[in-house]
Amino acid sequence: MKIIKEFGQFIKMFNGMFRTPENRKMYWKQFMLQCNDIGIGSLGIITIISVFIGAVSTLQTAYQLVSPIIPKTTIAQIVRDSVILEFAPTLSCIVLAGVVGSKIASELGNMRVSEQIDALEIMGINTKAYLILPKILAGLIMIPLLIIVSMVLGIWGGRLAGNLSGIIDASIFDKGVLMDFLPYNVIFALTKSFVFAFLITAIPAFYGYYVKGGALEIGKASTRAVVVACVLLLLADYVLSFLML
Amino acid sequence: MIEIKNIKKSFGNKTVLKGIDSVFFDGKCNLIIGASGSGKTVLIKCMVGLFQPDNGEVLYAGKNFFDISNVQKKNIRKEIGMLFQGSALFDSLTVEQNVMFPLEMFTNDKYSIKRKRVNEVLARVNIVDANKKYPAEISGGMKKRVALARAIVLNPKYLFCDEPNSGLDPQTSLVIDKLIREITTEFNITTVINTHDMNSVMEIGDNILYVFQGEKEWEGTNKDIILSKNEKLNDFIFASAFLKDAKTMRTIQETGVIPEGIKEELRDSIEENLNIDLDKDGFIGKN
Ligand SMILES: Nc1ncnc2c1ncn2[C@@H]1O[C@H](COP(=O)(O)OP(=O)(O)O)[C@@H](O)[C@H]1O
Ligand SMILES: [Mg+2]
Numbered sequence: 001m002k003i004i005k006e007f008g009q010f011i012k013m014f015n016g017m018f019r020t021p022e023n024r025k026m027y028w029k030q031f032m033l034q035c036n037d038i039g040i041g042s043l044g045i046i047t048i049i050s051v052f053i054g055a056v057s058t059l060q061t062a063y064q065l066v067s068p069i070i071p072k073t074t075i076a077q078i079v080r081d082s083v084i085l086e087f088a089p090t091l092s093c094i095v096l097a098g099v100v101g102s103k104i105a106s107e108l109g110n111m112r113v114s115e116q117i118d119a120l121e122i123m124g125i126n127t128k129a130y131l132i133l134p135k136i137l138a139g140l141i142m143i144p145l146l147i148i149v150s151m152v153l154g155i156w157g158g159r160l161a162g163n164l165s166g167i168i169d170a171s172i173f174d175k176g177v178l179m180d181f182l183p184y185n186v187i188f189a190l191t192k193s194f195v196f197a198f199l200i201t202a203i204p205a206f207y208g209y210y211v212k213g214g215a216l217e218i219g220k221a222s223t224r225a226v227v228v229a230c231v232l233l234l235l236a237d238y239v240l241s242f243l244m245l
Numbered sequence: 246m247i248e249i250k251n252i253k254k255s256f257g258n259k260t261v262l263k264g265i266d267s268v269f270f271d272g273k274c275n276l277i278i279g280a281s282g283s284g285k286t287v288l289i290k291c292m293v294g295l296f297q298p299d300n301g302e303v304l305y306a307g308k309n310f311f312d313i314s315n316v317q318k319k320n321i322r323k324e325i326g327m328l329f330q331g332s333a334l335f336d337s338l339t340v341e342q343n344v345m346f347p348l349e350m351f352t353n354d355k356y357s358i359k360r361k362r363v364n365e366v367l368a369r370v371n372i373v374d375a376n377k378k379y380p381a382e383i384s385g386g387m388k389k390r391v392a393l394a395r396a397i398v399l400n401p402k403y404l405f406c407d408e409p410n411s412g413l414d415p416q417t418s419l420v421i422d423k424l425i426r427e428i429t430t431e432f433n434i435t436t437v438i439n440t441h442d443m444n445s446v447m448e449i450g451d452n453i454l455y456v457f458q459g460e461k462e463w464e465g466t467n468k469d470i471i472l473s474k475n476e477k478l479n480d481f482i483f484a485s486a487f488l489k490d491a492k493t494m495r496t497i498q499e500t501g502v503i504p505e506g507i508k509e510e511l512r513d514s515i516e517e518n519l520n521i522d523l524d525k526d527g528f529i530g531k532n
Contacts, residue, residue: 022319023350115333118295122405123347124322 003228010206017128031134038100038135038201039142043149045099046092050150053087054079054157062167072168076158076176081185083154089189090237092150093196096143097229101204104135105225108208109218117209132205139201140194147193151186188244195236203229246271247403247435252291252301254284261287263459264301272433274426274449278440279456280481285439286330288456289405292437293325294318305403323351326396328406332388334380334395340367341376344395351399366394370424386417390424397428404429406438410445422448443482446470455481471495490515 021027061078108131111117120127155177162168168176207225211217247269254262261284269275277285291298294310303310305321313321334343341363348359367376370390380388389409396404406425410418426449429436440446446453450467455478463478470482471492483489494515516522 026350110336114331114336115329116335118290119327119329119333119335121295122293122322122325122327123350124319125350 006206009210010203013128013132013202013206013209016126017133019126019129021129022125027130027134030130031138034134034138035142037103038138039145042096042099042142042146045095046146046150047153049092049095050083050088050153051157051160053091054083054154054159055161057082057087057154058158058161058167059165062162072172073176073179075162075168076173077179079158080155080177080181083158084151084185084189086237088150088154089147089192089196090233092147093143093193093200093233094230096146096196097200097204097233098226100139100143101200101226101229102222103204104201105204105208105222106218108132108205109211109221112209112211113214113218128209132202132209135205136198136201139197143197143200144190144193147189151189188240191244192237192240195240196233199229199232199236203232246306247292247437248302248304248307249288249292250302250304252288252303253299254287254291254296255299261459262291262298265454265456265459265461267454267461267464269435269437270452271435272430273436273451274429275435275437276440276446276450276453277437277456278446278450278453278481280441283456284459285441285456286407289407289437289439293327293405294322323399324402326399326401326404328389328392328396328404328409330407330411332380332385332392334388334392336380338379339376340372340378340380340383340391343380343391344398347395347399362398363394366398367391369397369428370394371420385412386414386421389413389421393421393424393428397432397434400432402434404434404436406436408439408441410440410442415444418442418444419448425449446482457481472499486514494521 057079058075061075061082065075065078108117111131117127117131120130159170159173159177162173163170204222204225207221207228208218211221249265249267249269252262252265253260265288277288279285287296290296291301292303292310294303297311302312305324308317308321310318310321334340335346338346341360344363344366345359348354348362352359354362364376367373370393372387372390372394375383375387375391380391383391393406393409404425409421409425413421422445425436425438428434438445438449447467450470453463453465453467453470454461455463455475457477463473463475465473470478472495473479479489479492483492
């Protein structure tokens with residue numbers, strides 16, 4: 001029941017968000033700041049998880065494929081496809097929901113509770129346009145880029161692990177990665193990451209922007225934002241896989 | 246001049262403002278006083294349009310704020326400065342950037358000009374050598390002053406202050422009050438101040454609106470307030486026995502009339518509290 005009411009409010013949030021900026025330069029500055037926060041700010045964690053996920057999937061795939069009939073290149077193919085289709089977009093975005101989402105929710109929540117949003121409104125600034133929109137746009141641009149980075153690093157991590165553990169030679173891995181490569185998979189993954197990027201930024205922005213109360217409520221709102229974003233992200237993952245594969 | 250007419254506001258089934266009329270004058274410190282929870286903040290937020298009142302009008306120079314186009318609203322907003330209860334400085338910006346923010350948003354001036362203006366207003370509120378500090382690094386009184394500087398940087402016609410003294414010691418409060426008063430007269434601003442601080446009331450109360458449980462209970466100046474017979478107002482202002490007695494004394498002095506009962510019950514209390522002797526008619530004797 002609560003979630004339905006929240007959904008209604010969420011839709012209403014977009015009402016009045018798309019207005020001419022009071023000052024283009026300031027909006028651009030805000031947008032670049034968000035791009036930096038979301039993109040550069042999350043690069044470290046994305047690097048770490050992508051490399052490890054790729055590495056682990058090489059080891060596990062090799063463990064499951066013990067038959068001598070199956071060529072080793074298959075391992076590389078499986079790693080490539082699972083990284084591109086699922087691990088890079090979905091797992092990275094779940095992590096980003098935590099990292100970026102909680103930051104957005106608590107930042108806006110703090111601004112609301114300490115009346116900074118009111119202060120902007122008083123000056124005659126459209127706070128939805130100035131505070132929320134740049135975050136969503138920055139997410140829509142930076143998160144798919146992060147996912148591309150994640151794909152590359154994931155596959156590289158798989159190659160590295162295969163090489164280090166002696167399971168599969170780098171040259172064989174490379175051959176496998178290029179074998180029967182479907183560009184459509186990348187398109188699918190990028191479509192997913194656009195949808196996820198929207199969920200990761202818009203939902204926490206909503207919970208943060210409309211916080212009522214004090215510090216305690218900011219914490220609650222940010223937790224709720226991350227939980228709702230993650231659940232919807234997985235739901236969207238299922239729906240998109242159903243529709244597009 | 247700002248005029249409000251029959252402002253009503255409810256949240257759910259809780260009625261906070263029950264129809265308030267008043268006038269706030271140019272170049273004056275217009276005070277809204279009342280106990281905590283009486284609806285002062287809600288009233289001020291209705292006046293600046295942060296809340297939409299359920300009923301009533303807020304007239305800025307005769308134009309109803311809720312009856313005009315968005316463009317006109319934005320134009321009035323540019324003439325409004327507001328000092329929030331918790332200062333509401335932007336955490337991620339330095340003192341200088343905070344004060345410069347409205348200039349960056351609404352002017353096309355060169356950086357050197359903006360910087361000059363920022364230093365000007367910061368000096369006006371007696372902030373020096375704090376330009377590069379972040380809000381978390383300065384004291385509450387400084388935050389209020391920086392917030393005041395930000396509120397006046399665009400030369401507003403209207404200045405709203407929500408509890409400018411809350412959380413400050415009496416001396417710092419007085420400094421803030423004096424600043425607001427000086428700025429108000431200097432630039433002929435229509436200043437509206439929410440407060441429950443009696444020092445401010447006496448110091449800067451040119452025009453006072455007393456709100457009791459969402460209704461206008463009394464209106465007047467800081468001179469009238471001492472002589473007012475309004476029970477609820479007196480309960481609010483002279484909350485302590487000491488102040489009540491002081492008020493009675495003052496009334497006796499001003500009017501020469503001794504209130505009923507003064508001779509018997511209150512006499513001792515007055516003598517004790519104010520450390521004076523009353524002669525048999527109730528006037529101050531030679532001590
Ligand atoms: N956004 C809101 N939603 C619901 N109730 C509110 C809201 N803002 C204020 N109130 C209620 O209005 C009443 C008056 O509050 P306020 O104007 O803040 O009092 P004060 O005179 O101390 O400034 C309080 O009882 C408060 O609970
Ligand atoms: Mg208040």
